[in-house]
Amino acid sequence: MAAAETPSAALRRRDLCSRGIRLAGKMRSDVADLLDVYVERQGLDASANVAALDGVPAAAAERWGEQTESQRLLDNLAAYRAFRALLTEMLEEQRDQAGPADTALREALAAVLLQVSAFAYHLEELLRLESRGPPGEEGARPPAGPRLGLGLFERKLRGLGVLRELAQWAVRSARDLRQLSKPGPGGTAAVPAGPAESQ
């Protein structure tokens, strides 16, 4: 894949990776702040255990080191598309239920949603540099059915789980992009470590 890259494509890829790493770092830091606000406004215990949640992509990866570049990009893209849908859903719930006192929470959620969308776009651009481009979005929308039956407390906990997992994904993504930008057969140069790498 990288071996077939033209110099301009390699440069573009390097630029995308570099910017993606910076964006992941910023996202990590903003999600951490958002988690603080979320826990406070929802009256939750920051250390509450939240089990694996339906529709929330888990950042934990087995055999992460053995993944191919395509697999990394596809994993990331599927995850961020899912987070985009999940955060949109959370924002809608906030609009429905919260009052003016929760404006800061809504704004922070909207800001993170924008970052997630931007990051997904970055990943799509990277996949466009591959031969086949990004996959369609059919599978990315989390199933809406089960959440309709959730109690409000469960929704609060679910939101906590989504944000926690997104924070973990931001760390993983920075490392994925760092792997992608390592000098390979195509001769792409290394990218300086982003802030998320030092987390």
Add this chain to the structure above:
Amino acid sequence: MLALLLLCLRLLRAEPLAYPAVISPQDPTLLIGSSLTATCTVSADSRLRAEDLYWTLNGRRLPAASYAALGATTLSVALARLNGSKQQSGDNLVCHSRDGGILAGSCLYVGLPPEKPVNISCWSKNMKDLTCKWAPGTEGETFLHTNYTLKYKLRWYGRDNTCQEYHTAGPYSCHIPKDLALFTPYEIWVEASNRLGVAVSDVVMLDILDVVTTDPPADVHVSRVGDLEDQLSVRWSSPPALKDFLFQAKYQIQYRVEDSSEWKVVDDVGNQTSCRLAGLRPGTVYFVQVRCNPFGIYGSKKAGIWSDWSNPTAASTPRSERAAGGCEPKGGEQNTTLRRELKQFFGWVKKHAYGCSNLSIKLYDQWRVWLQKSHKTRNQVLPGDKL
């Protein structure tokens, strides 16, 4: 494609949220001061029993004295005289297992029904739109999130319309951007609703023509008045948007020195589009703003609504030659100077304004400009000569 599908399936794990217990009632809404008995029931096939459970409310463990085991798998808790919800997203009543794990949760919404919104006021910018503000009832939204809906209709024959653009002019406001009729009054009211009920404000009746405001005056210029160190001249244009309509406008000016936040208001400007500020400090930067009040639009009898202030325009007064010496004259010297100046002034009037019965401050200003000029000339000829 298959690989991608498998990947998606792996990422979006379809494990249902399996909370091992159920709390009843789920997410209840209660009045402040009321009591509640909630139950936590673990599933019969679980190894958990009622004695393995405990309750927390907003993270604080509730005393065991308030618990009662109702059979082997159900634990109840009695909450008396509930306070208003700590957060608008609801108090978290959680049932835990002995090891602290969360078994189930319920959100308690404790508050009061909404109160009638009050103090509805509306204004129309250039007769094109309508914005209304109101105040919540005294308890406001202390505990429960309250939704506000502004409704309006043409008096006599209109149907109810609902305003769509909220928070445009603060937290309790709504903006109607278009499709407003003139010459027929509107009825306007606000409905407040929360989980405990609905309250409707009194109906306000208004004609758009009576609540018109406009843009701030345009092209505000501030300039010096010759060498007069205590005056500045302000000129502006009337707001362009209302030029086509039959209206009168009155203006207000406010000004302040650069290093103060206190504005002085001149409210006797009338309908002129220029004004002179007097009694200013020499050699000082002043910020000046102007605003406009359009009234009498198409014959409206109501007092108009003031526009926003124009952006501040800055100008400085000339530095005083006397003040530049850093020495204020003593009282006696001041009197002598004033007498001398008045004597000079009357002499000048006799010479330059003979037959002019209309003695005004403008004439006095003209004389001061003349005086400054003559002092300058004198200083140039006789630099040692003092005022």
